[in-house]
Every structure is written in structure tokens, then in C-alpha cells.
Amino acid sequence: MNLAEAPAAKSLYFHFPFCETKCHYCDFYSLGREKTKSGDPDRFETAMIREITLRGEAGRLSAPIETIFFGGGTPSMTPPDSMKRITDALFRYASLAPEYEWTMEANPSSIDVEKFRAFRSLGINRVSMGVQSLKGEHLLKLGRVHDETQAIQALDAVFSAGFQNVSTDLLCGVPGQSTADLKAHIERLTSFPIQHLSIYLLTLPPHHSMYPELPNENEQLAHLLLIDQEMRARGFEHYEISNFARPGRRARHNLVYWTGGSYLSFGPSAHSYSKDARVRFKNVSSLHKYATMLIEEGHLPVEWSETLSDSQMELEKWMLAIRLSEGFPASWLASDASRAKARILTEQGLLEPHPEYSDRIRATARGFAVSDALVRELS
Ligand code: SF4
Structure with a gap:
């Protein structure tokens, strides 16, 4: 689409x-x-x-x-x-x-x-x-x-x-x-x-x-x-x-x-995303250009847009999941290597089994503080 x-x-x-x-x-x-x-x-x-x-x-x-x-x-x-x-x-x-x-x-x-x-x-x-x-x-x-x-x-x-x-x-x-x-x-x-x-x-x-x-x-x-x-x-x-x-x-x-949902944004520098089209786009970061493009030139002030690749989507999936207290399904750890990494991160106090959902794993408060490192390890 x-x-x-x-x-x-x-x-x-x-x-x-x-x-x-x-x-x-x-x-x-x-x-x-x-x-x-x-x-x-x-x-x-x-x-x-x-x-x-x-x-x-x-x-x-x-x-x-x-x-x-x-x-x-x-x-x-x-x-x-x-x-x-x-x-x-x-x-x-x-x-x-x-x-x-x-x-x-x-x-x-x-x-x-x-x-x-x-x-x-x-x-x-x-x-x-x-x-x-x-x-x-x-x-x-x-x-x-x-x-x-x-x-x-x-x-x-x-x-x-x-x-x-x-x-x-x-x-x-x-x-x-x-x-x-x-x-x-x-x-x-x-x-x-x-x-x-x-x-x-x-x-x-x-x-x-x-x-x-x-x-x-x-x-x-x-x-x-x-x-x-x-x-x-x-x-x-x-x-x-x-x-x-x-x-x-x-x-x-x-x-x-x-959670990776769609949003449409207005104003200079604003980012938008369409989940269905997998497209992200951004308005120009200049009030002068923004106003000129809309008022004098009569078109939308989009600076760039990109369609997310499968690997970008995969990375985003992990970045989003790690930042929320719901965490991610254990089934995302598909390989022995990723399960071993998650075990080590759990022993280090950075991940924990979700206390309410037995099939989910999440970052601890200490893990939230190093979320970028968790994403690098797990994605
Ligand atoms: S200049 Fe200060 S008040 Fe304005 S957006 Fe930046 S942080 Fe917020």
C-alpha cells in the first residue's frame, strides 16, 4: 500500500x-x-x-x-x-x-x-x-x-x-x-x-x-x-x-x-508515520520554508519520506517493546543464542519474567536505564 x-x-x-x-x-x-x-x-x-x-x-x-x-x-x-x-x-x-x-x-x-x-x-x-x-x-x-x-x-x-x-x-x-x-x-x-x-x-x-x-x-x-x-x-x-x-x-x-501506530502531524519539523503504508515522513524544520511552501507555493511542506525496510521494522519492533513495561513475548527469542543472551541479561538484573504474563519478558528499572544496549543485544 x-x-x-x-x-x-x-x-x-x-x-x-x-x-x-x-x-x-x-x-x-x-x-x-x-x-x-x-x-x-x-x-x-x-x-x-x-x-x-x-x-x-x-x-x-x-x-x-x-x-x-x-x-x-x-x-x-x-x-x-x-x-x-x-x-x-x-x-x-x-x-x-x-x-x-x-x-x-x-x-x-x-x-x-x-x-x-x-x-x-x-x-x-x-x-x-x-x-x-x-x-x-x-x-x-x-x-x-x-x-x-x-x-x-x-x-x-x-x-x-x-x-x-x-x-x-x-x-x-x-x-x-x-x-x-x-x-x-x-x-x-x-x-x-x-x-x-x-x-x-x-x-x-x-x-x-x-x-x-x-x-x-x-x-x-x-x-x-x-x-x-x-x-x-x-x-x-x-x-x-x-x-x-x-x-x-x-x-x-x-x-x-x-506501539508503532499511525499518526499524522502538522507544523514545522513534525514527523508522521503510516503503519499500513510503512511510510515515515517529515515536514521541513524551518518556519520560513514551512510558511512559504504552504502559502506562496501551495503544496505540502514535506522534507523527506521513507518506506521502512524489513530490517528497520525488526529493529523498531525491539526498540518499542523494550521501552514498555509489557516487554516482549518469549517467542521472539527464536534462537539458542538469543535465549542465552536473555538469560545473561536476566542474571545481570536487566531483564525479568513479566510478573503477570507468563509468556512475556520485560526490562527491569535498571534495564530501562540501558535500553539501547538491551536492543543491541537482543535485536
Ligand atoms: S526551548 Fe525550552 S520550552 Fe521551548 S521547546 Fe525547548 S525545552 Fe521546551
Whole structure:
């Protein structure tokens, strides 16, 4: 099957590329205010509406939408009236499935209760708040624009606006961060009725000025194991390498990515995937090019696309299976050699038999910390 014949997408991602300032560790495509020219937000809105229209007219938005993710960048910086024009364009072609999940990423510096209410009235029913740290010196080091007080006020605001499905993001492995800091952050965040927490290990390229200050592997492992222990003790399941959820509150949109499902994405730098066509494609990573291709040239802003080979599919299968707490079926270990490797990894405490499904094997918390190595060994 080629892409033109692929079924309409049920999961959509929208990339909003603007941020207050560029954080020191960020490698997402985003423009801080210092790089944003007057007129950019208007051109972005016009271009995104054009992209939605082209996809809608091609029939790619005709299935009921099960998950939507507004990411970035900082979507919560978008004025609600602009967001409404974008969502109005979407719903000229699309409709929501009855039990949909619609997430918006928010940063504490760009949001208040009125704005949250306005976003909620559009149909957004889940917020993912980029807290990252609750310690001023670490936020400063990371180049975040908010402080601890603003993070707490933003959490108060999101719950006051009526959101019940709220996730927060933290970073671990930050230079100077201790396990006591992390424990204190987890205690503070879980004093709110959050349903989900993502905790990412700070990774930087070797040429980055902060790279020499990163904690060593043992310290990073101590952070990851402490987080696993603290979150599970508070009733969250560690269902993905970096993600923890209250029962029934896993991030459904991200699970589409992690289970190899199809998604269609909009905005500069956004990636899409069609499972049926085995095709992955990416939009251009430049707001200027994105807007020019859509507005002046009138065509989709795709930079490249590729059809996955059998060996790429096999590697993806392992990468996805290792990252989730369901793990993989024991039958995937088809040879004596792979079974012997799995036995050694189990003795090393990196794999374990799944406690609920007798025919499955999964990574332990320690195994999650070295998931790339597990994939290399097993795939
Ligand atoms: S807020 Fe997020 S997307 Fe924006 S610069 Fe910081 S890390 Fe990057």
C-alpha cells in the first residue's frame, strides 16, 4: 500500500514552534522571542490552517480522531483566538471520537487560569506541564524562564480551570542535582492530583558547554532508580522508560508512537508515520520554508519520506517493546543464542519474567536505564 491509499489518521500531532526563550539544553525545533520576527505567528497560523486544509481535502482527516497532541515549542503561548481558528479549520474535516484524549503542552511562564479555561473550552482535556525542576538554581542553569513559584502557580491554575488529566515533566541528571532534590520535587508534584509524570534524563552533545558538568553514569542510574522507587511507592505504574501513570491514565497519544501506530502531524519539523503504508515522513524544520511552501507555493511542506525496510521494522519492533513495561513475548527469542543472551541479561538484573504474563519478558528499572544496549543485544 502506498501513502495515498493509507487509511485516515486517528492520532494527530501539531507542532507550535514558538517559545519565550530557547532553553540551554533544547534540541526541538523552536524559536525564542529573540529569533521570532513580527508577523511570524500570523504566517504560522495561516500556514497551519493551509496544511490542515490540504490534508483534509485529501481525505486524511475523515476518521474519528482518538488522540490529539499540541506540542512544541510552547503551544500554551498561542493566543486562544488563534488556537480557535486553527481548531475550527481542523473540525471542518475531522470529528472527535467519543473517548478522545487531547493534550496540550504548557509552560508555567505562559499560562494563567483564564487562558487554561479558554483552551479547555476548545475541547482540550489533558495538559502536560513542563515544570522540569522546582529548584531556582537548576532552572537558571537549564535556561528556563520560570521559577519555582510560577510552576506551583501554574499547577494551581490548571486544576482551578477544571482539568483533571494533568501530567508534569521533570528533568533528572541535571548538573548539581541530588537524589534528595528529586525526591522533594516528586513529593511536591504528587501533592497535586497529577495523573502522570514524565521524567527525562538530561542528555547533551559532547560539545555542549554544560556537558562536562553532567553527572556520571552511576549518579544517573541512582537518579533513575530513586525515581522508579518513589513513583511506584505513590501508586504510579512505571509503564515506559521515562513515564509513570496512575492506573488507566497512560498517555494514549504517546502510546500510539510507542506501539508503532499511525499518526499524522502538522507544523514545522513534525514527523508522521503510516503503519499500513510503512511510510515515515517529515515536514521541513524551518518556519520560513514551512510558511512559504504552504502559502506562496501551495503544496505540502514535506522534507523527506521513507518506506521502512524489513530490517528497520525488526529493529523498531525491539526498540518499542523494550521501552514498555509489557516487554516482549518469549517467542521472539527464536534462537539458542538469543535465549542465552536473555538469560545473561536476566542474571545481570536487566531483564525479568513479566510478573503477570507468563509468556512475556520485560526490562527491569535498571534495564530501562540501558535500553539501547538491551536492543543491541537482543535485536
Ligand atoms: S520550552 Fe521546551 S521547546 Fe521551548 S526551548 Fe525550552 S525545552 Fe525547548
